[in-house]
Each structure stands twice: as structure tokens, then as C-alpha cells.
Amino acid sequence: MLAEEIKKYTNKQLAALAEELRREIVEKVKDCGGHLSSNLGAVELTLALHKVFDFPKDKLIFDVGHQSYAHKLITGRDLSALRKKGGASGFPDPEESVYDPFVAGHSGTSIGLGIGYCAARDFAGGGEKVVCLIGDASLGNGAALESIFSSEQKPKNFVVVLNDNGMSINKNNSALFRAISKATAKKRYRKINSFFSKKFKETSAFGRTLRRIKYSVKGWLNKNYFFERCGFKYVGPVNGHDLSELVAVLQNIRSIEDPVLLHVVTQKGRGYLAAEADPSRYHGVGKDFSSGKNTFSEALGEHLCSLAEIDKKIVAVTAAMTDGAGLCGFAKKFPERIFDAGICESYAVAMAAGMAKGGVKPVVCIYSTFLQRAYDQIVHDVCISSLPVLFCVDRAGFVGADGKTHQGLFDISFLRNIPNLSVYAPKDARELRDTIDFALEEGRPAAVRYPNGVCPDLGGTQKIGKNCLWEVLSEGETVVLACGARAVARAADAQKLCGKSVMLVNCRTVKPLDEKLLLSVKDRQIYTFEEGYADGGFGSAVAEFYAERGIPARLRIVGAENAFVPHAAADEQAESAGLSARAFADILEGKEHE
């Protein structure tokens, strides 16, 4: 295992390996898509950590895991099918390697995980070191801040490495960034640093002594009270691309027991010129560095722009997803009317509630999986007071390559139980626009869910309205209630595959249900079809409808089975979950095998 071998490498050998890893990362991401900029930025840091610490006995806990590719490569993972079915995950995963103690696809929890692990270690009397690697953007997340501020005493043998590429937070004009970066600005240190670096080679004994002096000078100059008050010894800032500096500092840190926050400054996209020049563009990319095409996100962005031109009260709110949510055009056109909260979904939703109370019309665009972090605010701050906030729940359903940490399979069930909240699932981009118009007109809390990727226009002629909730797409005896873009498209395909004429209904409102339609078909065989967990999902709502009225309906619910779904193409995920058009056709024909 490379991770073992590099412990004997000289810094020069490490630097050569870094270049090799970089080439491989670029190549693999070019082939498979993935996170490029952040991974390129963390190569030397990863090597230095592995040289100095004794993983997997010591624990390396990634936050988000956007920077784990180099770690994956040197711990024996093959990235040639990165993020593809059966290939390596794009994120750390204990099922993949003992070098990954935790999964990490969402921000902010690494420090909490680390503190908890240390508590358990100390109970057991273990001596392993625990290292959390967190980016500057993630540090602004509430869960991270809670764990940083929770106690003025942090565990022993606990190191938090702040990988500060200054990007996300700086862009967001964050107060946290100022607090952190105060130290970095110290010019005196830079001068001293460069003096030491130039004059003495690290290999000489004198050089090593001087290095030690250098770091104490640095520590003295750069005392960062922000972290010191949180119970850390603050060390930094360190150049995250200077292997000899990194290794020396980490060796010092490893030799002491005190909890340390090591501030490392890196460059996003390092070593790949295009990514260095435009790291945001290369943050997460598809094959051949393409930007993924997302029919719904794009339609949303365009439609919001046209609406916002007419209605001055419309504003957009995101949580670090301006690009992914399709809002770049909006941001350019209405820079004063877009609010990017950073990776702070709780704050984003509370802010939107405040805006709605103040009379503007906030449209909150957050991915399904990240909206889980604002559940309490949706209930407590938006829905109890029935404030007109419109949630655009992007990446709902199977998300494809991002895999199990990012699936949008929970939202129907966690949203539809909230009083005062309407939940919509338009079947195509055209209907998304109509639904947004309808929801804004209603002036009450609403959530519109839609998937990523390319989705076709599915036709249909009945515009959604108060008296036109669901849309009948075809007539037949057997009733298929399909909910959401992909389910409607696949149900239509299934219909063709099985040659059965069915009454295909586009159930674009999860809440309210179309009660009139449900009553009119109550004596017929009904199938519900959705891309979400069946547990508490759309079909479940239909079952409740009949059961609450004591109607013994012949109802068959078809939804995702209750298991975490790993990375693969979204279509493959649907297939594995038994939700392909073929599988549904079999169910319609009574041919399925339980």
C-alpha cells in the first residue's frame, strides 16, 4: 500500500508523487466527472498527513470529502470507475476502506464526529490521534460551529486541519473568514518565513533548529484568539503546497498531546491551470469537465428571471449552490436580489421566513438532501405562521454519481407531514414553470421537488390550478398514479412496454391530493409510482386517503425500497431499486417476482 510506503519517502519523493497523483486525479475526473478543484488543492496536505500519522490506526476524518481523492489513491482505491456503478465512491466510505472511519458527503459534522470518537478512545484508553480535515466553507456550517464553540476544552490528541482555500467563504463575504484570516495577513511572518526558507536547508541540523525557532516565532506572531478561545492551540498559517513545511509542522503537532487547529492555506485547482484560473467552474464537473445539464434547474433559473423582472418582490435564496441550482443567470441579472447563505441551510430558511414576513417573496433553492438540515426551520419558522416561502427542492429522487450521502429520497415523507405546506412534483420543465406561478399565486408555504439531469417535455395540456390538481395523460381501466418527472416518464414507457392501456395520471401535487380523482377511481385497480422511499411517500399518502375513509382500495404502492443507494447513474439506481420502466411494466402485467 502506497500509504505505508510513503512514510519512508523524502519530501522530494513526496513532491514527485504529488505531481503523479495530480495527473491521475485530472485524468480520472476527466473520464468520470467528480470534484476537481478541491481535490487538486489537497494533494500535498494528504501526503504529509499520511507520512506523519499512522492511519488507519490514527483516524482521518474528512468533512464533506471533496478532497479525498489523493487519500483514496494512496490507500489502494482504483478510481478508474470513480462514481460509477461498482467503482469507487466520490466520498469517503467505511464500506470501501478501513482508512475511512466515516462517510462524508455533507458539511459540518467532522469535528463533532472527531470529538465523539476521542471521547470513546479516552474511555478505552487508546492512544491514537484523531485528525479532522475541514474546508473553510464547511467551517461556517452550523453543525461545525456548534462543535467548535461547544466547549473550551477540546480532547487531547485531536487535530483539526483547516484547509483554507479562501474561496467559498471569502466570496460569501463571511465574518468567519475575517476572523480566521486575520492571522494570514501578517506580513511580518511572511518575511521571516521567506528569510528562513531561503537561507537554510531543512536537512541540516542547524536548519532544523531554525525551523523550530521559525515556528515559535510564527506562533507568537499569529496567535489566533478565535481558535485559542475554543480550546485549540492554533498553528499556522502554513503553505499547503510546501511539503517540507507541512511535514515538519505535522511532526511537531504529532509529538504533542494538546488539541491543535492547524491552519493550512491551499490553492483550489492547484496544478491544473484551467482549474486554478476558474476553480468554481471546476469544483464539480462531469465527464470531460463538462458542466452537467439539468433541465429543471435551468428552467427554474430562467423562469425566476422572467418573473423577477415583472415582480420586484421576488428574491432568490441559496445555500452555496447558486450555480448548481441554476441561479447564475439570476445572480448576474439581479445581484441585489440573490442571497447566498453559504453552507448554512438553517440560516437560509430562517432568513427566508423573515423576508416573507417583511413582504418579499423568497424562493429558496436547496437540494433535497441538504434541505434535511433546515427541517426544523421549515416547520417552526415558515409553516407554523404559514409564511409564503417557496422551496425549490432540486436533486429530488436518485442523484446518480454522488451516491448514498446525497440521495433525494426522503423529501416527500418529511415534507408532506408539515401542516400548511403544499408539496408539488411537476413532470417537466414546462410544468415546473406553471407550478411556480401557481405556488406564488397561492401565497403560502410550498415546496416544488424535481430531479437533476436531462428530462424531456412530456406534453400534457391541463395547466395546474386550484381545480385542476392532477392531470390525466391517458385513459384505461387500470389506474397508474405517477408522481414526479421520472416516474411519469417511466410509467409512460412501461405502458408502451406492456401494451396495456392504463389511465396514466400525472400526480403533480403530493399535497393536497386530488381527492375528486381519487374518489372517482376508488373501485379500480390502482398503482402508485414514485422516485422516493415508499415509507411515508406519495403512495403512502394515497393509501392513507382511502384508509382514513374506510375505503378498501385495491392499491399497489411502488417506490424505492428502504435502503441507502450507492453511486451509479440515476437510471441504474432506479433499476437496482426496482423502479425501471421494465420493472414497472412487469408489475402492471402481474409478472414480477417478490
Place this chain on the structure above:
Amino acid sequence: MLAEEIKKYTNKQLAALAEELRREIVEKVKDCGGHLSSNLGAVELTLALHKVFDFPKDKLIFDVGHQSYAHKLITGRDLSALRKKGGASGFPDPEESVYDPFVAGHSGTSIGLGIGYCAARDFAGGGEKVVCLIGDASLGNGAALESIFSSEQKPKNFVVVLNDNGMSINKNNSALFRAISKATAKKRYRKINSFFSKKFKETSAFGRTLRRIKYSVKGWLNKNYFFERCGFKYVGPVNGHDLSELVAVLQNIRSIEDPVLLHVVTQKGRGYLAAEADPSRYHGVGKDFSSGKNTFSEALGEHLCSLAEIDKKIVAVTAAMTDGAGLCGFAKKFPERIFDAGICESYAVAMAAGMAKGGVKPVVCIYSTFLQRAYDQIVHDVCISSLPVLFCVDRAGFVGADGKTHQGLFDISFLRNIPNLSVYAPKDARELRDTIDFALEEGRPAAVRYPNGVCPDLGGTQKIGKNCLWEVLSEGETVVLACGARAVARAADAQKLCGKSVMLVNCRTVKPLDEKLLLSVKDRQIYTFEEGYADGGFGSAVAEFYAERGIPARLRIVGAENAFVPHAAADEQAESAGLSARAFADILEGKEHE
């Protein structure tokens, strides 16, 4: 309205009113129960705010609302039926008064709400001031920290009043407390302050000038970089019981446009000696200042103690609810094995995941309503990796006097859709103990939900086990599947009321369901009964079970209708929601009116 009149009051008159309000608060809380300590601490601060600001045109946004009674009294609310059915809510509520812009029962969102409101106001060109009142404990919540750190520019005409009673945070040994309190420790200021206060009366022109000088001196001495970096002018600390100081400072603040953080130091329980001496004891109390009796919480605490004596790996985790969750005994007995994260549920759950990975057995005790703030961590950090964390979900079902912000009606639906998580609902304290034993033995993620209040022992003889999920309590043709302590108790009562012999089943596992039992009764008339929203709830799981198998069951789901339920006794809430024993008996007899 008193709130209008006091604008003309002298500080002496205000002080007299403060004493009057205090007496009334003590009296009303003695009669009705409620939050005592925090409300007594905020009386002068409330009066000073109302004297200086122009509410309701200016907005007063409470965080949590544990300190809103004085505000309620002077804005015309009658507290004689405080927290009782039809009486005033224990929390701010726009439905109750225009003086309350938002509901506030959960921590951390006031600043986000305020920032959002200011954005809307600035769009509209409004000039009103926005004042957020937040306690020191709430400031440590992730949503609050996100909003504080989000941007280095805060809105104009925006004031955050930090009501620092030093209690909760200090006790929690918080890093945030150190950051905040650094300024307070400045002895020099105290001396100057007392010099000015003694020498000159505020009424003289010279006195007023001196006051101004005093505050600039104070500002210079107490510059708090923590808040300054977050875009606030920091003012303080101010004695929160000195009306003339408060009014003068607030008048200064009102006269400027800059965003201000005003740090006010108050004493919890102020003016009521017993509460001053033991503010925690008097934080939230019942009638006659009694501590509420909670059968399940107490049983949990006792049982955890006995388990922890034998199994050294058991640890308890709470989020500022050691007392409420029944863990005081545990905390006393095992001070090293209880982890109170403060009002930081996200961090608490992430920490527990880390602990479980490290080999200890964390039991996380969080109220149902607050667990909403850790939804993402339950999914992402605990359940994806199937880490053995046991969630004790207290206050599940109707919570009674705390009302709509605190109802535990969502948990069944938001928990049962999470893969790898078992969900249990024991019917009484004895069964809670068995369930905890069972869940710990299973060694996988599990949640046990139970209500507050006094719950009887319901008998039963079949211990929960892998092959004994549900328990049949009585035999009969009609099947009643009751889930949870109160539902089982009421179903048993309903059975007596209607004189019908039913097969009453104690459905103590929401997930997994007892499939064998469900199949054995599939041809009979079935009723499900639960205290939670029907939407996605337990009955819904039963409906899914049959519908996924194409079984046209005769199933009637009885659960709470999808609406927010205001304060009242828990029994009254059940009655209003149509979930009383009488109502259920009517349903069993087919006598109900839709």
C-alpha cells in the same frame, strides 16, 4: 395599552412597574406553570425596549421566547390562563398579537429572521428598527451561529440584544461564553461606571454629557472583537436591571443606523429569591412551581443508571435537557459519562456517531420537536453507516402547555423513512426498559419514542424480542393496532366505552412492523390508532404494508389531522384532534360524524 403609555414613564415609574410585572409573573406562573427564571430576568430590559422603540412598527423578535411574559403583559395579553386552552400562549405568536412578528419556541433563528426581515424592509424602503432578543444559551445554537457569522456586513437599523445571564453557557463550559464574556471581566470599566453613576444624576445636562462620555469610554475599553468582526458595533456590557442605564444606552442605539450588538447582563430569577438561588429549578415549572412528573423520562433515567453500572460503555448525550430528559440522577452518578452539547442537537448527534464508531454506546436523549434539528445527522452520520446510536425521543405526541411550537407529532414519519433505523414506541415505563435493553442488544441505530406526563403501567406479559414484536392485549374480531403509550391506553378505554370486544394490539415497533401479525389479520376490519400526524405515520406504514403486497385491506387510519395544535392540556389536545377514547369508541361503533 400599557406598551404605549410607558413611553412617557420616568425611569422611576418604570422601575415601579417592573416590580408590579414581576409580582404578576410570579403569580401567574404559580397558577399556570411556565418559564419563571428567564422571564423574571428580562423585565427591565423589556420595559426599556418598549420605552425606547416604537413597537409594533419597529419589530421585536424573540429567540425561544422564554423571556416574553413582561412583553405579553404590557401589550395587552391576559396571562390568567397562561398556556391553558384558550388562554395566552407561553411563547410569542403573531396570531395572538401584532406585537409578535414571529412565533418563537425553538432556539437560534431570531437573528436569521431579523436579517431576512431587514432585507425585505430595505427593499420596501421602510425605516423601522428590527430588534432581536436572544439569550446566551441560544446564541450557541448552530442556526444562530450561522446567522452571526454569515456576513461581515449586517443590516442597518438592526439591533441584536444579547441577554446574557451567564447561566446555561457558563455551565456548559462553552468557548462561546469565553469569547463573549471577555469584555465583562474588565474591572477598569466597572470602576469608571460606578464613579459616574454615583457622582452625577442622569437628569442634569452635565449628567447626560457625562453619560455619553461614559459610554464611549466603555466602548473603548470593552471593544469586543468577536462581534465587531461579525459586522456589529458592540455595546456593553450593560446592567440589565438598571433602567436608567438601559434606557440611555438604547436611546443612543436607536439614534444611530449602524447594526449594534448590545450585551446586557441579567440575573435569572431576578426578584424572586427562590428562583435567584436556584434558577435552573425554576426555569420551567408547573402549577405551584412543581416539577412536572414524567413517567417515561424518570424511568429512562433510572434504567440508564442501572444499565450503566453494569455496562461501562453506556454514555448519555443530551442537548441542554439533562433535567427534562430525566438524566439528573445519571449526571450525578456518572458525571464523566454524560455529554451535554448545549442547545446543539446537530453537534450532539454527530458526536454520538463518533462515540459509537469508537466503541461506546451512546444514548441520545432529545425531545421529539428538537430532534428535527438533527435530522440530517441522523441520516448522514448515524444511519448510512448503521452506527449503534440509541435515540430516546422524549415528549413525543401532544406536549400540552408548550403548544404548537413543541408538538412531537412529526417524529414517526420523519424517522421511519430512514434506512437502518428501528423505531419503537413502548406502551409504558416497564416496556420502555425492555425496549431499551432490546435496542442496545440489537446494536444498530434505533429510536424509542414516548410521551411526557404521567402514564400508567398497562400490564401485558410478552417481553419485546426479535420474534415477539407486537403484543396482543385482548382478543376479538375487530383489530385495533394501537401505537404508543397514550394510544394503547386510550384504545383500551375506548374498548370499555363501546363495549365491543376487539383484538387490541400493542404495536410497540413502528419499524419493523410485525409482518406475521399483519398477515394473520389481513381479512379483518382493522383500525390503527396513534398520537402523531396520520400523514406518513404508523397507520400509514400499515397501509403501505398491505398496499405493497396488493392486499385490499379494510383499514381505517386514526391519527392527528394535519394542523398545528395550540397549547392546552395534552388530553385536551388529543380531544380537539379527535383522538380521545370517546372519539375512538365512536369510530369503532361506526357512530362518528365526518
